[in-house]
Amino acid sequence: MLPALTMGDPAGIGPELTVKAWEILRRTGDAFLWIGDPVLLGEAPFEIVGHAEQAASIFPSAIPVMPLTLPGSVTPGQADSAMAGCVIDAIETATRLAITGQVSAIVTNPISKIVLKQGGFAFPGHTEFLASLCGVEGEEIMMLASPRLRVVPVTVHVSLREALDSLTTDRIVHVGATLAEALRRDFGLMAPRIAVAGLNPHAGEGGVMGHEEQTMIAPAIEAMRQAGIDASGPYPPDTLFTDLARPLYDAALCMYHDQALIPLKTLDMASGVNVTLGLPVVRTSPDHGTAFAIAGQGKADPASLLAAMRMARDLGARRAASKEVQS
Template sequence: MLPALTMGDPAGIGPELTIAAWRMLRESGEAFFWIGDPSLVADEIPVRIIGNAGEAAAVFENALPVMPLSLPGPVRAGHPESRFADAIIASIGKATALALSGEASAVVTNPISKIVLREAGFGFPGHTEFLAALCDVPGEEIMMLASPRLRVVPVTVHVGLRAAMDMLNVSRIVHVGATLHRALQRDFGIAAPRIAVAGLNPHAGEGGVMGSEEQETIAPAIARMRAMGIDATGPWPPDTLFTDLARPGYDAALCMYHDQALIPLKTLDMATGVNVTLGLPIVRTSPDHGTAFGIAGKGEADVTSLLSALRLAGELGHARAHAKEKNG
């Protein structure tokens, strides 16, 4: 089985990243197949139309295996249009269906534009929520950002900071922490995961002087996780949690809000950071960047994050299959 790579927004950098990834991986054996409109890539590289995922591995060395879908008109790089939304959504849906059926080992998603899809009536905030609905596990999706130097999971994600504070409660923190613990064991092969839990306030509240959330919410959540057998520690002051000295002490950091998690990871490993969705019955990864319409078609896009996403998808898919086989 191979990972299925989605089309993403055709006016963004997805097509050129796909081309670059195939060129770099075609001889390494790290194969994948792409679900998109062949006209987006066929002028640059050889393409082989496939009817099912099983055909992809045999042709990958000589051509990009493509499960075709059609766009309603020509694409101008850097000029997104809502009329492409149906095809963008169809690519995600097809990849997810193949992963659920076991025909694909994972789903790797090229970047989409939330604004473009929203203009077309798309009813989900983004990729992650849509994938959870397709997998029939709405609300179970958890976002991880992973790189060679750091793994982070935010308890709250795409909401404003005031709303994020209102959403924090013991049950939510425990749910996200338990999902992270299981994923580290099953997908990352860490037998006894160590989870460092960040505080919300400066100095983790300084004993209540700078905020009470640590005492009233975060510490009780940590205690509950520890009672469940999860090696969770904290709450740790966020300003020192991500230093070179601190990071070797844990396998993943559980953070309270979006930027608390993503700023340190992107500062340390912007190019190699990978978005991983936990809590799904399938493996899903994505490059840790957007559509980059401003540079689309100019040959400036960096393929490193997509390569990392494809490689990690392969590793997680293999680990999950091994865990399933081991557990019967």
């Protein structure tokens, strides 16, 4: 099987990235099925398919497309909330194909959260919507992964104030356990090492700069260790991502969004991949946004999408192998 790639925001760089990725991957045999309006593909060759299994044979010569129809014309770089419904349809179609086993994974091109919200979208982003579609609301965990670093934030698309208010020992343990299972099953790490970041400067400096490390994070680490998870910390966040520290763990468990994403994007944004853990299907995405400012100009770099496609292929294969062993 092969992954399904959604169109993302039609006015963003998703269509351009799709064509560039196809031009590269058609030579390697790493096929995908694209879900969207073929008008967005410009002059690139495409062929309409009715079933996902048709895509592999078509891929070397044309982009296999499961078509959707946009409600109007698109101007690159100009966001339009009228397109929200079609963007959502692409995500729903890809998820349905993955749940029913017709594709191996979902790869999502970037969406605009503002555009979707203006169009009536009720979710903070892709991750939460996919969890709802899969019937596992609240189980979704966001990982950002690259060859140089893997990070998982305990709290994600909320304000910093809300993140602090919602952080609990139980939540840290839940996210850590989901991360450990994903590292074993999907990433092939039989004894994963998880480094847990502190919340406060210097990890609280023994309570002088904050008490959450002592009252909340350390008990979560101990609970994870009691459950057989190799978790350690809490570590000062300002030294956790240095060249000396990173080889000592397989993933960093961080307390809030920017604590996790800033180091990943600084170190390796071009190869960064957004992976959703806690779903019954594999989902990856490029580690960047719609880039409306350069849409339609031929400047978009497909490196992160290609990394997302490769990771979807590898995770999908390991997930399938794991299911075979269990059966």
